[in-house]
Amino acid sequence: MASYVDPRLRGPVVELGPGTGPVTDALLRQGIEQERLVLVEYSPEFCQLLKRRFPRATIVQGDAYEAGEVLADVVKEPCAGVLSSLPLLNKPVEQRLALLAAAHAMLHPFAPFVQFTYGVKPPIPARSTSYTASASERIWLNFPPARVWVYRRG
Numbered sequence: 001m002a003s004y005v006d007p008r009l010r011g012p013v014v015e016l017g018p019g020t021g022p023v024t025d026a027l028l029r030q031g032i033e034q035e036r037l038v039l040v041e042y043s044p045e046f047c048q049l050l051k052r053r054f055p056r057a058t059i060v061q062g063d064a065y066e067a068g069e070v071l072a073d074v075v076k077e078p079c080a081g082v083l084s085s086l087p088l089l090n091k092p093v094e095q096r097l098a099l100l101a102a103a104h105a106m107l108h109p110f111a112p113f114v115q116f117t118y119g120v121k122p123p124i125p126a127r128s129t130s131y132t133a134s135a136s137e138r139i140w141l142n143f144p145p146a147r148v149w150v151y152r153r154g
């Protein structure tokens with residue numbers, strides 16, 4: 001997921017649902033400075049853990065599906081990427097599309113919204129006139145096997 005973010009592109013990198021921070025860690029290894037990271041996590045316990053692990057990142061405790069409002073005072077310039085580990089398939093498709101639209105509104109024109117899924121189908125519809133979608137190979141070494149979908153404004 002982190003490899004889709006170009007560290008040379010300026011601006012924050014937003015992670016939705018970081019949990020204990022494995023993707024966050026990969027973003028740092030990708031060359032993204034900790035100060036650029038904005039982590040939106042619902043669980044207060046995970047937020048405390050994230051503050052200890054990534055003290056220079058911005059941790060926002062809140063509902064990522066309200067990203068537009070939750071991040072209004074935090075994200076003030078176009079983002080280099082939005083990465084989501086949210087369990088999107090639990091939500092109606094309209095809410096997933098609204099999340100993608102809110103993410104695209106925060107992003108540089110060609111920067112990615114990245115979502116992983118265990119599902120066979122795209123977690124957000126792949127066909128659209130307002131964005132393009134592409135999928136990685138299925139990663140069989142992940143348990144359960146998963147793939148990453150990348151959505152860019154098109």
Ligand SMILES: C[S@@+](CC[C@H](N)C(=O)[O-])C[C@H]1O[C@@H](n2cnc3c(N)ncnc32)[C@H](O)[C@@H]1O
Nearest residue numbers: 017018019040041042043062063064065085086
């Ligand atoms: C599948 S876990 C992924 C955690 C981590 N990124 C990983 O790869 O191991 C999903 C995470 O999203 C968080 N989450 C679920 N719904 C959320 C929401 N509406 N807003 C913010 N975080 C949420 C959960 O608390 C959990 O930490």
